[in-house]
Amino acid sequence: MSFPWANEYKPTNPLMQWVDSRLPLPRFVYNAVGAGYPVPRNLNYMWNFGILAGFALVLQIVTGVVLAMHYAANDKVAFDSVEHIMRDVNWGWMLRYAHANGASMFFIVVYTHIFRGFFYSSYKAPREMIWLLGVVIFLLMMATAFMGYVLPWGQMSFWGAKVITGLFSAIPLVGPPLQEWLLGGFAPDNAALNRFFSLHFLLPFVILGVIIMHVWALHIPGSSNPTGVEVKTESDTVPFHPYYTAKDGFGLGIFLMLYCALVFFAPNLLGHPDNYIPANPLSTPAHIVPEWYFWPFYAILRAFTSDFMFIPAKLMGVLAMFSAILVWFFLPWLDTSPVRSGHYRPLFRKFFYLLVVDVLVLGYCGGAPAAEPYVMISQIASMYYFLHFLVILPVVSSIETPQPLPFSITEAVLGKDESAALSPAKPAIA
């Protein structure tokens, strides 16, 4: 769908006319990300992160396919094959670091993207499906990143595989056989490594498929915007190309500068040094932690230290960790306020920032050793996390008095319609 004032695709080039009348692919691209897609004119830089996430996925697929040309998924040689990439393969060191840090950048971008959605309530009607698909993408991303981290077969790889598949063993009755099925054995070994390689290759393409649906769903109502007021007239929008292609291009430039700084000057900053030790099934590193992007969820897992009624602490932790993400699926129905944007919701805004702090605290505790005071802090922070979604959000949205919304996007950008939008444009220089 698009707004009635969207530019129509009229190819002048005879070749494009020929193609368009047989397979309207050029038309499809023009209407999806070209001049035929009108977008609210007031999008701020928080709206750059979807494109950046898409770019990060392409980056991971390209570097990943290249790395797979040199990597050997066998427990005897996997670690050495990664060192072979680092030392012998032309530009191998760069490609390996690009892929590893690419995962970190992907998560930075996606977390920003998600919290943008939280603040501007981008999950509200009619955009629920976009949100639900997004949560699915996030779950797939986490599974993919986990399996990728196993492939170098270092200490963190091995013990990460053991602990994460161990999460499934907490399920009553079917748990232990399920873990054996996932591993293809009784502990991570060649069978596990081999299948993780296969699935790590497969899942990014599944993610790509879900992203196509995510963007498709987005194009039904069109982009949300910082006011949360829907598009009313043509003056509320500008064509995606060249306005947002240029703006996204600029954002991409900033992204690439940070990314290159990471890859070239601090490639191991976000990694764990123990993964430079080959996997040893007989010895667990004393301080085992997942990659930083899992820390908040890891803190929630570890926060449950005592049994709760008939549920053992281990199962409680696992349920809590998965629920921490599954609760996002219900967000469109937990937040019942008719106002979307946090800019016009004074009470909601305060709790939003509290949630940001809470997740940062959880992240910090997840990376810290499982000792006091971190355990207690993560218990409080985990409780608050669930409190935010299940109690605070529904209550706030029912008691809060939102601030007045602008009449339109145009008004929000240019001031009152009669004084700005409808008056003759002022000359740039008086």
Place this chain on the structure above:
Amino acid sequence: MASETRAPSGDVLAPDGERRRDFLYVATGAVAAAGAAAVVWPLINQMNPSADVLALASIDLDLSAVQEGQAVKVSWRGKPVFARHLTSAEVEMANKVDVKSLRDPQTLAERTKPGNEKWLITLGVCTHLGCVPLGAGEGEVRGDFGGYFCPCHGSHYDTAARVRKGPAPKNLEVPAYVFKTPTSVTIG
């Protein structure tokens, strides 16, 4: 027959309005579902442990060199096994505990073989999320209860390798094993 009713298509209808063709639909659907299940099952089952993994089922372990107070760590099915030669003090400590007060109540005698109560053979796999507890190696931390200590999430095990503190739900698992001679065991 005069009483026969027919659908507009000409199919003969049973008294309750069902056609014989409806049965064919159900039967065809059932065969298709069974066929799909038969295809899916091998696709799932291929991920279960393969014959070569299952073939690594048992190992022999020589205990003759393990002195009192020492433990050895061996690999079995890709997991570590701790074989500890308990000292008299450790046996005494383990027997002194009120079994009912434990999270996973078991006596030392239940966790060892009759006549070989000084040999404590357990998996070196923390029952929480599967890390290898410290305590089997020389000079490693053995936790608040003199047995094993898991560094991952801080579970403490006593001298009978029973869980005493931390998130682990169970005692360290005792694998199936038999003493072939007084100084050698077969595990698995």
